[in-house]
Amino acid sequence: MQQTILQAADLILDAQGLIVLTGAGMGADSGIPTYRGVDGSWGKIQGELQMPIEMVMNPAFVQANLGVMWDRFIRRIHSFQMITPHKGFDVLNHIGTQIFQDNYFHITSNIDGQLQKAGVSSAQILEIHGNIHYLQCTTPCQTNTWPVTAAMLDAVPWQIPTCPHCGAFTRPNVLLFQDNTFVRARVKNQQAVFEQFKAARWSQSFVLLEIGAGVQVKAIRLFSARLAQQLKAPLIRINPYDSLVENPRHVSIALPALEALQALAEHIKT
Structure with a gap:
């Protein structure tokens, strides 16, 4: 494992740009559940809804159970606000920021906002x-999205915020299972920024x-594969x-995020 860590550190130090891609496992060391066991099966919603998560976190169920689900969303947002990102962040x-500066993208x-909370621009x-x-x-x-406010979080659970344009109820701007109503405008704007980032650095390693x-x-794995090829x-x-x-050029580190990143930090001095 030590040799693998050294190999990964060398790849980072030899590069001109860094793209970090993170999935649910990045937050596990902060105490954020992934809802998946070692066998890869989806878990069940904890608490009052003992149902498989894919049966609960979809637009049809949310629309039919808005009060219960909005209460759940509020509690989830509160929990994310209380969590401190682990030292791997x-x-x-x-x-x-120190090695790659502007040549860095994440x-x-x-959906937890932990990157912003950890100080990533x-x-x-x-x-x-x-x-x-x-x-x-x-x-x-419409394709608009807007931030959750403190007043929304402090409201009674059944006081569901409404759309300022049409008066319909609202939901978090996150991709659910079987979701054909997810508003992608914010993601598309971020995607455009990323494409500009790549285009401006096309000749860099x-x-x-x-x-x-x-x-x-x-x-994320599919995104990684496309980028590696591109x-x-x-x-x-x-x-x-x-x-x-x-790919023999790639490196595998079979460790949790925090442990692996701390090991890498030992060999990457700035």
Whole structure:
């Protein structure tokens, strides 16, 4: 493992640009549940809804159970606000800002806003599944999104915020299961910024750092694979399970996010 860590550190130090891609496993060391066990099966919603998560977190169920689900969303947002990002976020921030500066971008499928909370600039983040701290119309009548406010969180559970345009109820601007009503405007804007980032640095050598991305929801792994091919970049995959890589240029680190990042930090001095 030590040799693998050294190899990964060398790839980072030899690169001109860094793209970090994170899945649910990145937040596990902060205490954020992934809802998936070692066997990869989806877990059940804790508390009052003992149902598989994919049966609950979809637009049809949310629309039919708005009061219960809005109460759940509020509690989830509160819990994210209370969580302190683990020290691995500091390692990423340090590597990104000190070594790569403007040549650093972060892509995540996480909806928790922990990257911003850890100090990553919003201008360097692409949240492919949205962000729970933003709302959208449930219809949706328009492509607008807007931030969750403290007043919304302090309201009684059944006082569901309504769309300022049509008066319909709102929901978090996050991609649910079987979701054909997700408003993608905010994500598309972030995607456009990322495309500009790549275009301005096309001739540079990049390294990809993929952390906590599993094989059940493959969005981040597929994104990593496309970027590795497109940029001809080596990939460092950090994941305690299913971490194997086939390309000999790539590196696999079979550790949790925090442990792996702290080990990398020991060999990356700035």
